[in-house]
Amino acid sequence: MRRQPKIVHGIIPIAFLILFLTLNVIYFGDDTLSGANQIALLLASTIGAAIAISLGHKWAYIREIIVKTIGSSMPSILILMLIGALAGTWMISGVVPTLIYYGLKILNPKIFLFATVIISALVSLATGSSWSTVATIGVALLGIGNALGYNHAIIAGAIISGAYFGDKMSPLSDTTNLAPAMAGTDLFTHVKHMAVTTVPSISITLIIFLIIGFGYHPEGAVEVDSTLNSLKSTFNITPWLLLVPIFLIAVIIKKTPPLPSIMLGTLMGGIFALIFQPHIVEQVSGVSNSYAEAGYIAVMKSMFGKVSVDSGNAQLNELLTTRGMIGMLNTIWLIITAMIFGGVMESAGLLVKITESIIKFAKSTGSLVGSVVASCLFFNVTASDQYISIVVPGRMFARTFRKRGYKPELLSRTLEDSGTVTSVLIPWNTCGATQAAVLGVPTFSYAPYAFFNIISPFMSVFIASIGYKIRRFSDVEMEAIRQEEVEEQNLELKFEQD
Numbered sequence: 001m002r003r004q005p006k007i008v009h010g011i012i013p014i015a016f017l018i019l020f021l022t023l024n025v026i027y028f029g030d031d032t033l034s035g036a037n038q039i040a041l042l043l044a045s046t047i048g049a050a051i052a053i054s055l056g057h058k059w060a061y062i063r064e065i066i067v068k069t070i071g072s073s074m075p076s077i078l079i080l081m082l083i084g085a086l087a088g089t090w091m092i093s094g095v096v097p098t099l100i101y102y103g104l105k106i107l108n109p110k111i112f113l114f115a116t117v118i119i120s121a122l123v124s125l126a127t128g129s130s131w132s133t134v135a136t137i138g139v140a141l142l143g144i145g146n147a148l149g150y151n152h153a154i155i156a157g158a159i160i161s162g163a164y165f166g167d168k169m170s171p172l173s174d175t176t177n178l179a180p181a182m183a184g185t186d187l188f189t190h191v192k193h194m195a196v197t198t199v200p201s202i203s204i205t206l207i208i209f210l211i212i213g214f215g216y217h218p219e220g221a222v223e224v225d226s227t228l229n230s231l232k233s234t235f236n237i238t239p240w241l242l243l244v245p246i247f248l249i250a251v252i253i254k255k256t257p258p259l260p261s262i263m264l265g266t267l268m269g270g271i272f273a274l275i276f277q278p279h280i281v282e283q284v285s286g287v288s289n290s291y292a293e294a295g296y297i298a299v300m301k302s303m304f305g306k307v308s309v310d311s312g313n314a315q316l317n318e319l320l321t322t323r324g325m326i327g328m329l330n331t332i333w334l335i336i337t338a339m340i341f342g343g344v345m346e347s348a349g350l351l352v353k354i355t356e357s358i359i360k361f362a363k364s365t366g367s368l369v370g371s372v373v374a375s376c377l378f379f380n381v382t383a384s385d386q387y388i389s390i391v392v393p394g395r396m397f398a399r400t401f402r403k404r405g406y407k408p409e410l411l412s413r414t415l416e417d418s419g420t421v422t423s424v425l426i427p428w429n430t431c432g433a434t435q436a437a438v439l440g441v442p443t444f445s446y447a448p449y450a451f452f453n454i455i456s457p458f459m460s461v462f463i464a465s466i467g468y469k470i471r472r473f474s475d476v477e478m479e480a481i482r483q484e485e486v487e488e489q490n491l492e493l494k495f496e497q498d
Helices: 007-034 036-054 059-072 074-092 095-105 109-127 130-148 152-169 174-183 187-214 225-234 239-253 258-276 278-285 291-304 314-319 326-347 350-359 365-382 386-403 408-425 430-439 443-449 451-465 475-497
Strands: none
Touching (some): 007 036, 007 326, 007 350, 007 365, 036 386, 059 074, 059 326, 059 475, 074 258, 074 291, 074 326, 095 109, 095 239, 109 130, 109 152, 109 187, 130 152, 130 314, 130 430, 152 174, 152 187, 152 408, 152 430, 152 443, 174 326, 174 408, 187 408, 225 314, 239 258, 258 278, 258 291, 326 386, 350 365, 365 386, 365 408, 386 408, 408 430, 408 451, 430 443
């Protein structure tokens, strides 16, 4: 006979998961995503499965729910793979370098902090990586700001704000793909819905930095010439390359499904590489006697594997490196193991028991979103990893949001508004520790000036509290959800009878 779980049954696997993740941070440091965290999820899943079986659930049923849960994430996994391919062709075509080049061009010493946020945001949007942005352009901007007399903590706050805005909104970002996978929505719906909270947050941030720097009048020229010259001498920088992202945006606006949209953007990047960057094609392919052969090899390599363009500038080279589809495999592995953990926990009702205890006082939309924000912050502090702060709360709250009639993009947006951006504010989190080390500025020094990261969680709760742009399921959709739950219950009964 099956027994109803108690709250302690749900807490035990999560407590072990936090323990394993903490040990991973201690022993593996920044390399936790390469496998340590995935194994932690599998070990915690094993503990959860043992508890589920002890409560009377059949292993065949638990396995069926795991397979079903993994299956629900397959669209996101496919998109993530294509995103890796797109990043590769956009790099060798010069699309990403062109976006970086024009971003640096807008630098104005009189509004340095304001410009720093914009430049960091543009670069992070183009690359999908806050870490690469901070380690390259961010370091350069910090040096420029110090030379102008700005406080290094304020400069770091501006860099972090812009970099994490881009990381949060870029379709190339792994967290931007991870959040909708956990919540059960698609990438473009997620990005569109995030704009509701992210645009006000970054607008307020820009105004604050504009006010801070408004009365400051730095003397002397700002030297970004070396980076601009490196980009210009390595790539054929031309406004024509902007047609590629414009085309992709137009295709998305036309409501073309994500997979064909990204594939079209990837192919356009490959075509533009052949037209505008023949020297890069030759460098990447290593073939010089046949351009057709070189083009095929370069485009294929950029789509599936690591490609690095040599600009002659060691610091810039890091930003000009992409990992293709292969670079997405660790994140895909994380998604699969997270879905295994979520499936085990859901099969025995363990996640439901935990979320019921957390949200029993959350009667309104705002308080429900606040519960997710608090959970994400809790996992950023305890698990020290932004991926886990998205994965675990995402699986914990997905069913609850559906049962209350909220479409999954509300949950996916909240995961990014809290899990992604607050990770860099925690000194012992992998994000906070890495950015502090790269910039040479302690986390607690720059954290008060990372206005975007501070504002975002509060903006998420505020927007939810006033009910703005909150999408709900229709009565027909809610009936379908209830029918799914009935079918799941019948499935368990079937396995028990067998």
